[in-house]
Every structure is written in C-alpha cells, then in structure tokens.
Amino acid sequence: MTATPARAADGDRPQRELTVTGFANGGAGVAREDDGRVVFVAGALPGERVRAVLTRERSSFAQARTTEVLISSPHRIAPLCPAAAAGGGCCDLAYAEPGHAAQLKAHALADVLRRIGGLTATPPPPELQRLGDAVGWRIRMRLAVDADGGAGVLRAGSREVVAAPCAAPVPGLWTGLGGLGARPGSELVAATGHDGRRGVIELAPLPGGRGHGRAAAQRRRSRRAADRAERVLDGDGRVTYRVGARDWTLPVTGFWQAHRAAGGVYAQSVRDLVATAGPGVPRGGLRVWDLYGGAGVLGAALLDGAAGGGPAIAGVDLVETAPAALAAAAATLGGEPVTAHRGDVAAVLPGLHRPDVVIADPPRSGAGDAVVDAVTAAAPQAVVHVGCDAGAFARDLRRYAAGGYRVLGWRGFDAFPGTHHLEAMAVLVPTTESVD
Numbered sequence: 001m002t003a004t005p006a007r008a009a010d011g012d013r014p015q016r017e018l019t020v021t022g023f024a025n026g027g028a029g030v031a032r033e034d035d036g037r038v039v040f041v042a043g044a045l046p047g048e049r050v051r052a053v054l055t056r057e058r059s060s061f062a063q064a065r066t067t068e069v070l071i072s073s074p075h076r077i078a079p080l081c082p083a084a085a086a087g088g089g090c091c092d093l094a095y096a097e098p099g100h101a102a103q104l105k106a107h108a109l110a111d112v113l114r115r116i117g118g119l120t121a122t123p124p125p126p127e128l129q130r131l132g133d134a135v136g137w138r139i140r141m142r143l144a145v146d147a148d149g150g151a152g153v154l155r156a157g158s159r160e161v162v163a164a165p166c167a168a169p170v171p172g173l174w175t176g177l178g179g180l181g182a183r184p185g186s187e188l189v190a191a192t193g194h195d196g197r198r199g200v201i202e203l204a205p206l207p208g209g210r211g212h213g214r215a216a217a218q219r220r221r222s223r224r225a226a227d228r229a230e231r232v233l234d235g236d237g238r239v240t241y242r243v244g245a246r247d248w249t250l251p252v253t254g255f256w257q258a259h260r261a262a263g264g265v266y267a268q269s270v271r272d273l274v275a276t277a278g279p280g281v282p283r284g285g286l287r288v289w290d291l292y293g294g295a296g297v298l299g300a301a302l303l304d305g306a307a308g309g310g311p312a313i314a315g316v317d318l319v320e321t322a323p324a325a326l327a328a329a330a331a332t333l334g335g336e337p338v339t340a341h342r343g344d345v346a347a348v349l350p351g352l353h354r355p356d357v358v359i360a361d362p363p364r365s366g367a368g369d370a371v372v373d374a375v376t377a378a379a380p381q382a383v384v385h386v387g388c389d390a391g392a393f394a395r396d397l398r399r400y401a402a403g404g405y406r407v408l409g410w411r412g413f414d415a416f417p418g419t420h421h422l423e424a425m426a427v428l429v430p431t432t433e434s435v436d
Helices: 008-012 098-115 213-221 262-276 297-307 323-333 345-351 369-377 390-402
Strands: 015-023 029-032 038-042 049-057 061-071 140-145 151-154 187-192 198-203 230-234 238-243 246-251 286-291 313-320 338-342 357-360 382-387 405-414 423-430
Touching (some): 038 049, 246 297, 313 323, 323 338, 345 369
Parallel strands (some): 286 357
Antiparallel strands (some): 029 038, 049 061, 187 198, 382 423
C-alpha cells in the first residue's frame, strides 16, 4: 500500500474507497460511487483501488484526492519529481511510468476531440509523440520565493513554497537560485538558451500577497509587465533560443516553448501538415497568416520549407500583441517577406491580404468563435491549428467544422512530461476540397 501525506483539513472531509477505471483530461483517474456518481480522483491510475478524500461535491460528480493506494497499477512508479512527491503542484503525473502516462493522455485527448470537437472521421494517433526524457526537459520556469529567499514551486492549491527541487528543469536551470538574493514574496522567471546560458529575472511581490491556487496564478500572470518591477539576478536579462538554423533573442520573461525540443518539433510538424493538404495549396506565391505568432517561429518554418523544396512563400503576416516578441521576429526575420502586425488578432484580420495557409497558435483559452469565423471567411486552402488545452482545442475545431472545414489529420505531443498537459495540432481543409 502507498500512502500520501495527509493535510490538516482531510479529517473534516468525507473519505471513500474507490476503484479507478478510467483517466480524464486534466490528469485525474475516473471512478464511480455506488449510486453511479462519477468521481475524478487526483493521484490515481486506471486499475487501482484507492482511498481518497472528497475535495468537491456536486450532484452529478465529485472530485477527490488520493490519500492511500490500496491496489497499485503496474504502471505506478516512485515519483520522478522530488517537488511533486513533497506536494508541489508541478509534475502531477510524476508517479506514472512516462510511456504509460503519454498513452493515457493520448486517449484522453482523443476522447475530448470526439465528445466536444465532433472529430469522428479522422482516426486518433495511437499515442502522443514524446519529445525526449521525462526529466530535464524544461528550459523556462516560474518559481515562488519563500520567507527565507529560497525558490520553489507552490504546493498544489496553496501559496506555500515547496523547497524540494522539481525534476523538469534542464541541468543548471534550478542551480543556485536560492543564493541570488531574491526578496521574499517575489517570483523568479528563469530561462536557459540553446548555448546553455541562464537568465533569471525577479518579479517584485504583488501588493496584498500572491493569492491562492491556479485561478489566482493565472490572474497574476495576465498582469501587464508594468505592474511588476523587474530585477536581473543572473545574466543580462535576455536569452537566445534556436530552431533550425535561426536564433531568436528574447527577454527572459518573454514567451518561448517550455520544452527544449518543442520549437524544432513543432516547426517540422507545421511543414508536414501543410504538405498533407495536397493540391489545394498553391506551389508558388503562398500567402501565410501566422496568428498569435510570437516571434514568428512557425511562420519561419514554412519559409525554411520553401528553401528545402516546399511551396514558395510570397509573404507572411505575423500577428502578435507582445512587443518583445515582435522585436525578436524583426531581428531574426528582417530579410524575409514577413510583415508584423501588433494587436488583437480579431481586430487585425480584416486588414490582411487573403491567405492561402493560416497557422493559429492561440493561448490556452483557444482562438474562440470570432477568430475562427474570420479565418474560415477568408477561405484559406489549409489551416494548421495548435492547442495546449484539449477542451479549447476541441471547441475551436468544432467551430471550424461549422465554417465549412474538416480535419484532415492531427498530432498530439507529450511536450510536458510528468504532467497532464499536452500540445496538439490539426490541419484543416475546406470540406469540399479533394485531397490526393
């Protein structure tokens, strides 16, 4: 039997013994009570019998947290992440064998795409594409600073800082952060570039404390940069990343994919998916929209593909809100046919040239109906849509279908090993388009 650390409030909450039969998007095991009510059980794998404390109850479902594993899955392992083992909210699937975890996530993604996205005609991939090892993959992370100046992840659902190190960062990213003189209550953003050089920025504490839980964290992170005074603690405040033969230099606080291999894998995947769209995509003079494009990595992937024999690119319209990302794009792609547009995607699209291909990589909340409708109204011959949240990704695909587009193929990526998170891409073509 495997026990997990008890929490102070556990004694006040109902406990259940449950048999876990499934796995849900979001990382919880799925069980049913005797009356048929579904219980989503954090910390449990299919095939296990667990004792769990109920953390939320509704008439149709409940949520629970495993306190003891009575019968273990053969795929349960000793947690790979010390911080998660100590209660940190980082690697929430660190107790599952990595290959099995990837399979569970692939099935959960396929289920969401069927139920929410209506994706039934296109067979799902048998598993997520794994990008590398289950530990030592993360090149960017955000950490809290405790009362002693030590850096760590937050305990799940709490503002308490867990001192044990996370297993996800690449070697050297976590090293010595506690000795940089960070102020209690601040946050650290740390990033490592392709050359191994690390940068660390301190974000000043927010007035009134940092709040609790994921919702508070998301509200914090949506604050404008001007709301948080920054102080460079290591490096020069910038970091350089590489995809293919191109380098992008960004502020340490600027967005980049967290997995060290993700940029290259996603760039190749965009080229591959556009190639599958077949004869509907022109071979020359291709116009591309790169929406939510950041520093222009995915648009650049098609430019690089043209140099390797792919469709010739007449122009790329890069749409992004972050000035630092657009500055990086200008520095890296200054000699290419790329036009940058700073602003909200829905507001910018009406002024752009009609596209042949659209790449859309929206935030976790998805593109939403207005943007998808604008894309389908522009009638591109292919759309490559990216999602980092399965539900939002599925909702966007369903909206494309309403606008006359069908999913030709899709891929899933285990880009966040040890966690329930994943990345997905789909290529869509007009419903009437014939594809060889």
